[in-house]
Amino acid sequence: MLSAEQIDQYKKDGYLLLKGALNKDVVSAIYREAREIFAIQIQHVLGQSVDIDDRDAFEAAMFAFFEKDFNAFVSTGKTVQHTLSLHRLGVSDEILDFVRAIGVAKPVIAVRPAMQFNSRFLSKDGSTHWKLGAHQDWRTGQGSLDSVVVWFPMVPAGEEIGALQVIPGSHTSGLMQASTTGYAGSITDELREEEYIQTEYEVGDVLLFSAFLVHRSGNNVTRNIRWSVQLRYNNLLEQTFINRGYPMPYIYKPQEELVTPDFPTAEQIKGIYA
Numbered sequence: 001m002l003s004a005e006q007i008d009q010y011k012k013d014g015y016l017l018l019k020g021a022l023n024k025d026v027v028s029a030i031y032r033e034a035r036e037i038f039a040i041q042i043q044h045v046l047g048q049s050v051d052i053d054d055r056d057a058f059e060a061a062m063f064a065f066f067e068k069d070f071n072a073f074v075s076t077g078k079t080v081q082h083t084l085s086l087h088r089l090g091v092s093d094e095i096l097d098f099v100r101a102i103g104v105a106k107p108v109i110a111v112r113p114a115m116q117f118n119s120r121f122l123s124k125d126g127s128t129h130w131k132l133g134a135h136q137d138w139r140t141g142q143g144s145l146d147s148v149v150v151w152f153p154m155v156p157a158g159e160e161i162g163a164l165q166v167i168p169g170s171h172t173s174g175l176m177q178a179s180t181t182g183y184a185g186s187i188t189d190e191l192r193e194e195e196y197i198q199t200e201y202e203v204g205d206v207l208l209f210s211a212f213l214v215h216r217s218g219n220n221v222t223r224n225i226r227w228s229v230q231l232r233y234n235n236l237l238e239q240t241f242i243n244r245g246y247p248m249p250y251i252y253k254p255q256e257e258l259v260t261p262d263f264p265t266a267e268q269i270k271g272i273y274a
């Protein structure tokens with residue numbers, strides 16, 4: 001699955017970029033399902049039928065949807081992270097064989113799969129929330145010391161569209177100081193700009209990296225969205241993870257109030273079961 005050199009490289013650099021490692025059809029199916037879901041809401045909110053295969057037209061509709069109904073956009077963005085195709089990949093041997101090969105002997109899901117759609121046109125008031133500053137995922141996940149992140153774009157991605165930038169070897173520097181625990185909190189320790197490596201991908205390429213590796217979003221200067229996926233795993237057999245009682249710092253809970261007040265009526269439910 002992985003050669004001894006690749007495993008050594010991962011240990012030394014804290015990441016490994018595997019070319020053509022994923023089935024392109026599987027990646028395309030995840031990307032398609034996400035766009036289909038957005039297209040339903042675009043139709044609903046903008047009254048516009050979009051061709052999801054016309055990239056520029058579809059993404060222009062994404063930007064218009066974002067501007068017209070921010071709440072629906074955010075909820076739809078969350079919904080596309082719950083797709084069956086994405087979750088199926090997250091538990092597939094296609095991914096888990098790499099995770100095991102890299103040394104995570106008994107993987108467990110660290111957090112639900114994530115999907116990002118990075119574009120400066122999907123941000124409010126010129127804020128930079130659409131891209132993440134330098135961080136280590138471990139500060140958020142707090143899992144096993146050999147916790148691994150699987151990152152891949154669903155479109156070809158290089159510097160222009162803001163593919164991930166990493167600092168080789170930074171995974172062994174320890175947990176750095178950061179402004180907050182969330183992914184959005186950037187490392188406050190000094191980092192040297194020239195240490196970053198720009199990663200580059202075709203569809204099907206995948207990056208495995210240590211949860212301690214310092215990395216950040218690149219700067220997407222294009223008009224297109226950089227669609228990407230992250231899957232995260234802990235190792236159930238890593239001793240400090242066992243000793244710390246398998247901490248699970250993610251809080252997943254329903255909001256207390258009804259999202260849509262006074263909904264539904266009994267008639268609406270009866271209509272469903274009629």
Ligand SMILES: O=C(O)CCC(=O)C(=O)O
Nearest residue numbers: 116132137217218228230
């Ligand atoms: O995809 C990106 O731009 C950033 C992703 C990332 O850094 C992360 O999820 O930890």
